[in-house]
Amino acid sequence: MTAFRRLGPAGSERPVVEIDGTVFDLTPLTADIDGAFLAADGLTRAAEEARAGRLPVVDPAGLRIGPPVARPQAILCIGQNYAAHAAESGSPVPEQPILFLKHPNTLVGPDDDVVLPAGSTRGDWEVELAVVIGSRAANCVTDEDALSHVAGYVVANDVSEREYQFDLSGGQWSTGKTFPTFCPLGPDLVPAAEVEPQALRLRSWVNGEPRQDSSTKDMVFPVAALVRVLSHRLVLEPGDLVLTGTPEGVALSGRFPHLRRGDVVEMEIDGLGRQRQNVR
Structure with a gap:
């Protein structure tokens, strides 16, 4: 590898x-x-x-x-891209990719601390496959064309604060996604030629207890479709990141407590490595 x-x-x-x-x-x-x-x-x-x-x-x-990529111009995120996660969020399966943004300065290393904002009570974890764009992509016609612009893949944690995301956002999810440290990335950037993006197991744990366990084959919109559609909505530049959505098993479901200071979050994707963050 x-x-x-x-x-x-x-x-x-x-x-x-x-x-x-x-x-x-x-x-x-x-x-x-x-x-x-x-x-x-x-x-x-x-x-x-x-x-x-x-x-x-x-x-x-x-x-x-x-983080294995330095200074991306954009971190583009896809919401509810797994049917079971949409269901646990109380939403229908989307008919089009749902796009929101994280500020590039949210990026930290895979084992750096996650810092919740003052007074946070609804912090959440989201294991995601992240796509690293390798060449400028605009108006891709086919899935093959779209994939030709992908440099590689990496593990991401789309850390979220649900009060800011839903209650204090005015309807724009990015508000709960853009705090510093809210995008642990890595450890490994693996070249696209060595990865089958729709056949990867994703898992997460909080304090050693399993939370998420799914496969990228369950994505509503696979990687190729996401890059193709996004390329018609904006221009993807080299170094940009696309976070492709999280599977079920987050605190938003109501089945697990939200993150608290002192928690330890771990996540892993087959062949791409493992992350571990202390929450403070």
């Missing part, structure tokens, strides 16, 4: 790639894993250089894992 990561303190991460257990430093090729690097087919070039032994090896022990 090929896994791209960014290691080091927040704001000073170093780009690396792990191939078959060996971690290679990407700084001879690029300062970061960002839109420009992705648009220049950086993932392919970097993997080729690493396999050829032309990049230095690094020891990742003890280094913080940052």
Whole structure:
């Protein structure tokens, strides 16, 4: 497996790639894993250089894992893209993708703390498959065309505060989605060629207790359709993230308590790695 990561303190991460257990430093090729690097087919070039032994090896022990994509211009999110989650939310299955936004500065590493806003009583978790856009996409005609613009895939937690999302939002969900730390991402950015996006198991836990356990095959709108439809509503740029929706099993369902300070949230997607956040 090929896994791209960014290691080091927040704001000073170093780009690396792990191939078959060996971690290679990407700084001879690029300062970061960002839109420009992705648009220049950086993932392919970097993997080729690493396999050829032309990049230095690094020891990742003890280094913080940052979000594997730096400075996206946009974080686009899809609501209620699993039928069972729509049902637990009390909503019908959507006929068109529901789009809302997270501010790019919500992005943090996969194991960084999640900080709830002061007075929060309705914090929630959402394990999601995130799509990383690798080239400019506008007005895609076919699903194949849409997928050609995908660089890779990564685990995301679409952290939410439901009071702000529903009661204090004026009807715009983004209000409950845009607090700092509300988008843990990573650990691994895995190239699209190595992932079957509609055959991945997604799971989440809170304090070690299972919450979500589903498959991306149950998406209402699969990845290809989402990218294609979005490309007709806006222009997707390299480095943009598309969070593709969460399956059932969140606190919004009423079956589980909302997040509290001191909780530990974990989530995992097959082949893409595992996250762990302390809530404070």
